[in-house]
Amino acid sequence: MPNYRINKTEYIDETKRVSFKYDGKTYFGYEGDTLASALLANGIHLVGRSFKYHRPRGIVSCGAEEPNAICQIGSKKDLTEPNVRATELELYEGLEASSQNCWPNVKFDIGGINNFISPLIPAGFYYKTFMWPKSFWKKVYEPLIRLSAGLGKSPTEPDPDIYDHKYVHYDVLVIGGGVSGIIAAKMAAKNNLKTLLVDDKKILGGSTIYQNNESIKIDDKLSSEWLKNEIQEIKKLSNLTIKTRTSIAAYHGYNFLLAKENLTDHLPEEKKKNKIRQRLWKIRAKKVVIATGSIERPLVFNNNDRPGILLSNSINKYLDYYGVTCGENIILFTNNDSAYETSISLHKKGIKNIIVDLRKSASSELIKQAESLGIKIYFNHVVTNTFGYRKINSLEIMKLSEDGNTTVGNKIRLSCDCLGMSGGWTPMVHMHTQSGGKLDFRDEDQVFLPKENSEDQISVGSCNGDFDLENIIDKTVNKINKFLDIDNQDYQDTNIICSKENDKRNIWLLPNKIPLGKTKCFIDFQNDSTAKDIKLALKEGFRSIEHVKRYTTTGMATDQGKLSNMHALGIIADTAGVKMGTLGTTTFRPPFTPLTFGTLVGRNVGKFFEVVRKTSMHEWHVENNAEFENVGQWKRPWYYPKNGENMHDAVQRESKAARDSAGILDASTLGKIDIQGTDASEFLNRVYTNAWSKLAIGKCRYGLMLNEDGMVYDDGVTTRISENHYLMTTTTGGAANVLSKLEDYLQTEWPELDVYLTSVTDHYSTASICGPNSKKILNKLFPNLDLSDENFPHMSFKEDKLKNINCRIMRISFTGELSYEINIESKYGHSLWKMCIEAGKEFNLTPYGTETMHLLRAEKGFIIVGQDTDGTMTPSDLQMDWIVSKKKYDFIGKRSLYRSDTIREDRKQLVGLLTDDPKEILEEGAQIVSDVKSKPIDMLGHVTSSYFSPNLNKSIALAVVRSGKTMKGQKLIIPMENKNINVTVSDTIFLDKENKRLNA
Amino acid sequence: MFLINCPFCGERDQSEFSSGGEAHIVRPKQPTELSDDEWAEYLFMRKNIKGIQFERWNHAHGCRKWFNAVRDTSNDKILSVYKMGEKPPLNYK
């Protein structure tokens, strides 16, 4: 097996060998490696196939910007993760990774044929081709594309890992632990500011930490040595927290940032167990220092995507940090000084290399150093083509013309096994723009820079466009002093020597003799878009960068165009003949690197997913087999199946029992609002449609509440407890909203009213007993209470004690039966319920759930707000004109009741429906028509509630139908998939129109 | 995620608040006197401007108080908060 590990470094522990599997084969690396560095040490460059053309692709970078080395980690159904960048994944014993984007395997890839038919796959190909015929999309195109595009596999079982969330507050947050970030953090922390420094890597130091060129020095030390000292220093600072392996995912307004801390992803399987895998930090910082650095740009030339072609600085890092050389015969292709550092470092370790430089000449100290070492430099030359299928084996260069627009002279062919590209540096302005900052364009080196630094955030170092060390340190120190309003002198006398200069020759699309249509000059490696695609998009009329991006898919892959966006912009600007700065950029959206769902969700999984509200009687319902229904956050008994009953049978039994003898419902979830104050009556007058002033103490009244637009919003019964004290009930789901609406009116529109609202929903438990025998049961519970109709009539309220505990008893009915609601302090709710059940035994008191409740009220034609109404129903639409006071001058929604639209006669109105076949039960939501032959069929309305009534022995339904009020007796049709159901419009009250049962 | 300075509780995270839309729209005292158009103006018409906007906020998961805020919608900065019934600060138009 080849070994490309040629250099000993302090970051690789060669005493700790680590075995791992890649595409099923076992390899070895060392502790300190990333998956990418370990693969390169084993001579593996080929790690995937490109998305569209299935071209072989190799590792390009050493960080978050990696477009190609994307892998699937693990193979378990619950623990497998796609789209992991091998360049960021730390190696651990037992790691299993496989390449994505290749089927059947990386070396023989069936989609590779796309490479040969690529002239047929231009920009917008997918939009243009797979649109037709439509029926082909689902069955043919999509499965094929998915199979061969290989976007990775999601786990199919729940994630067993533990994730965590943490909220923190800091005076200063520093993002990025390179030179400038370390300086900023030190300055802040030493000035008594509580500071957090985060860096996504395992150790601090950025790219300076492995710098070893003698001509780049700080205070007479190698810059890397100097920085290591600084790191030792800041670790001693007590008010500085340092978090490595922590990356900022999003920068929101008001300096609210989300960071992901990786805690176990680098540990072997057995050490991961029972530990928190990732932690999401929710950070509020008074000030944020962005020191995220910059990433090297590739160069755009023909066949610039072969395995073995990397960014030049990445070659340097693999060598000096990981001890791995990316080849033995390397060519560096550059337009600036950076590649010379790589070249000299390679040279020192005995790796033969030559430089191809776009510039006509250059004369910095660094270049002189390279020349003196005898490194061959081709100035004013350009790479025009590369060769080699699974890995680069040679390339061609040509001389550039004076203006750089064409090539001249003869091709020179050079053999190599690795090519480094350096197109200069792109400041990482993502954080700045995510925070709302704007960008400026600097023409001389063609970079976007943070435009203004606000008082809340600032960019320093190379993310601010300062590329040479002297500039970085000086400017960072000055800016931080100003930004934090401090006067730190630590770096006053720091002496910096840097042999690098900043000049560069920027050409976005490098010239070539071959026509562009026949070249493959890749811009976006991951999404396979080329310079040709961009030009085609422009030719087809696209101008906006956002449109070109979507049409060509440039920058839309998982790397979000970190390497590609600048070139796309540059080529658009060049082609369209406009200045690049005028084009703007695409939006930099969070997250900066992908986040797992686990991190976002944290501990809110399983039973912690949502708050669950249970009534005091809940345990009894569970013990008695209730099936539950979620109503908002509440768990409500839905029905109580007995002896294997299904829902229908249980509901039929419960409904019949409630009307034949007695039923009991847990009504604790109804919203309850305590209303007190001298203006309480006036307040109710204003919020309900009916009149309240004359309601006697001890009486109850049903009320309907509208929105200001006249539409029904909520309903419920309110009881007058004393002169200035009412208890309002609301629907279960509407409780919180009703309270906040009422508060809104009280605080903003009617502050003069003396009214106080308190939510008491959770304070009381409610058992509602109905049916002809309910009075007898009540008599057993409250033997001293006079239950006669004279003393305790329908719609009235009494207080009594149950074993010395106060109860509020309302005689009100939502079923049409004689009915009592007993309210007791919640802690006694369970006992109350059990006593009711005990007392009701001899009367077959049957517990019923929400489904039976719905059925019973439907028999009586009582509406349920939210089921029979949908925010477009007025009281009149519901045939409830009787509850709207004509006398009251004003109430919420009154004026809207006679807007031109609300008085239309042909609005949808609530009606009853009876099926011609009494056994046929309608589907709720089914459409209603009068004629199935016309085309298009005129839709008249829909079914809102539908049940089989055991008490009437027939199917009943409520529906909203256009002009329904006038249609009683009329035949209508419910067209279903297989049949048309004939129905007749009826009254909404199906049972006991005379209300005899209320006083049975 | 905003930090909102509740005039009653102090600075709190946005997640504790709910927004109530444009401020200083007074419910007409005599709605019945209004034409359909006038009522519609009150009921439906809201500004949605880029720049300084006066808004209602409710500290829903806190003191439950409603208050007004001046927000620059172009950068989401809340420039001022003031209690219900108080006049908006004069320096914002």
Ligand SMILES: [Zn+2]
């Ligand atoms: Zn508050």
